[in-house]
Amino acid sequence: MNTEYSVKDSGLQLKGTNFGIRAVFPDDLTDDALLKIFAAVPQEAYALPIGRGVVLDFQARPCSERFITRVMREVVWPKKLKVLAWLTSDKDSSKRLEGAGFCVTEPEPDPIQVPARAQKQEQAGAAAGPNVVILDRSLRSGRHEEHGGNVVLVGHLNEGAEIYAGGSVFVLGRLKGLVHAGCGGTDGVCVVTGSFEARQLRVGDKLCDQFGYDMKWWKKPVIITLENEGLLFREWTIPQ
């Protein structure tokens, strides 16, 4: 009997997801082989992505009570793994796991890391309609607005005022304050303004603070997007 088990050649897959690690076990290994391979995975492998825990995906493998107990005793407890779900397409096994109080469904992915207040607004907005907030007045210095979706400001964003949005930001007047569009790292968002006069701009996870009076787009209507890891300015031609 071959007792040498190689993690590399075993077919065990560890996938990074936005809830943590998903461990996918091959169907063709014996229980003993699977447990040894599982136990041989270094502890560091589970710590790589920042997440909530581990999902064990046994695919079509039947999971007996003895096997589940062994997984717990030989791997989960010694490695102090936080198991989010036990997944198997074998119905009896799934019932057995559920009956033992384990979670047998896919965990919900973590939402984009937007500020807590913005998340609440987003939830409120989802019930009310499109995920857009329209602010119909200028924001004075010291004002701070957060929203998980898009923000349209019908007015000026004065120096010292801030908008943080999970989506795009449209400032129809002058943009002098701070805008962070795509807050939480969302791509595909833009910043549009009737007059660009800001000293700093944040889009997604990029920050640029090299703006000044001498830049080409200063005090011009512009559309700013994130392209090739940099901010791309284009003139905003306002339709007549």
Next chain:
Amino acid sequence: MGARVIVVTSGKGGVGKTTSTANIAVALAKAGKKVVAVDTDIGLRNLDMVMGLESRVVYNVIDVIEKNCKLNQALVKDKRVQNLYLLPAAQTRTKDAVSPEQMGELCEQMRPDFDFVLLDSPAGIEGGFKNAAAGADEALVVTTPDPPAVRDADRIIGMLESMGKSPIRLIINRFRIAMVQNNEMLSQDDILDILSIKLVGIVPEDVNVIKASNFGEPLTFTPSSPAGQAYKDIAARLLGENVPLLKLDAYKSNGPFSAFKKWLGFLDARRKER
């Protein structure tokens, strides 16, 4: 009916709140109104010095609030003009010694006896400002034509709006027309565009203001200087009079080449007409 209670504030320090309070108070009193100027800058009292009344201070605003004396005992009457009073701040206490509710009660106590209560606010947006603004109906926001002061004024205006103060009027202080013409200073239009509130007056830069503060003699006692005249006009506008803004061009520097420049401008205009 009672007094109009107006807070004079700015956000940024050193823009001329106290000078404005003293001068407008004198101008209103000279216009026949009964006025009290209240120094709410607890711990950093200086309105008494600008008004030239420091030697006569006995009690202060905290004494009144803590009922160590009656309001009439703490009021310092200005002998140079009828109906002008000062309620000085305490110099040995801090802004924590008074609450917004207490300031509100104090203003209500003064309201029946005066036409105007002018509250000289400390700089900043913390407790001192909130105390000063608590009892006020209206606000005068003072700014100088430089971006930091305008940004702070913008912040203060937002706070005053959220507190329900109305109207909120703007005084642009230490204005230098020559610098504006050389694009070295924010213009009146630039400032109004940012702050979006009603302008009540522009006070030109004037060395007489420093002299007046040093001697405790507000300029509006003898408004022959540009700044004195500007403050007198602000007081008139507060009384509802329609007074045009000062022609600040009159105060710009007339260098030896100014006539020549005007002549060149005339030629240039003629050339464009053709």
